[in-house]
Amino acid sequence: MDDPLGTPGAPKSLPLILARELASNLATPMFLMDSAGMLVFYNDAAALLLGKSFAELGEIPSGEFGESLQLTTTDGTRIRRRDSPSGIAFYEQKPAHQVVMATAYNGVRRAYEATAYPLLGATGEMNGVVAVFWAVSAEEHAG
Numbered sequence: 717m718d719d720p721l722g723t724p725g726a727p728k729s730l731p732l733i734l735a736r737e738l739a740s741n742l743a744t745p746m747f748l749m750d751s752a753g754m755l756v757f758y759n760d761a762a763a764l765l766l767g768k769s770f771a772e773l774g775e776i777p778s779g780e781f782g783e784s785l786q787l788t789t790t791d792g793t794r795i796r797r798r799d800s801p802s803g804i805a806f807y808e809q810k811p812a813h814q815v816v817m818a819t820a821y822n823g824v825r826r827a828y829e830a831t832a833y834p835l836l837g838a839t840g841e842m843n844g845v846v847a848v849f850w851a852v853s854a855e856e857h858a859g
Contacts, residue, residue: 729843731835732756739846749802749845755781756844765851767822778802785818790827792817801832805845809834815852827852 728736732750739746739759745766747758755778763769766785773781779797787795795816797803804812811833819825832847 728756729835729837731837731843735835735844735846744848745850746846746848747802749778749806749847751842751844753778753806762849765820765826765828765849767820767824773821778806784821786825788817790815790817801830802845802847805832805834805847806842809836809842 728750732748735748736757739748739757742759743761745759745762747762748756750756755776758770782797782800787800789795798807800816801812801814804810813831816828816830817825818828828849829852830847830849832845834845835843837843
């Protein structure tokens with residue numbers, strides 16, 4: 717049977733499969749991480765901001781994804797993986813929101829609002845993380 721997320725690897729949970737279906741049909745940039753910490757999908761809206769399609773990048777460890785984006789706060793302080801919104805959602809299993817600076821794969825650096833939350837199953841099991849983000853102007857967050 718084909719992997720429902722269209723990528724090789726371990727079987728995906730139903731909440732993750734449904735989150736991908738939702739992300740695929742939204743104009744809001746969104747990415748998904750599985751319970752093992754792998755980036756397993758991002759939608760076309762996210763690809764426009766990230767400068768590379770998910771088909772080009774493929775499934776990668778979320779740490780590698782985060783490092784490639786060179787995440788910092790708006791004042792330039794480096795953000796550790798576990799302190800990013802998706803890291804907080806993954807490690808602490810709670811929602812998080814932050815304004816971050818990131819460098820896309822095409823070299824464009826910009827500010828983003830990012831919100832992430834854990835995908836917890838009906839019995840509390842971790843299925844992964846969903847993150848939504850959008851570009852904002854530097855003026856919106858100055859001061």
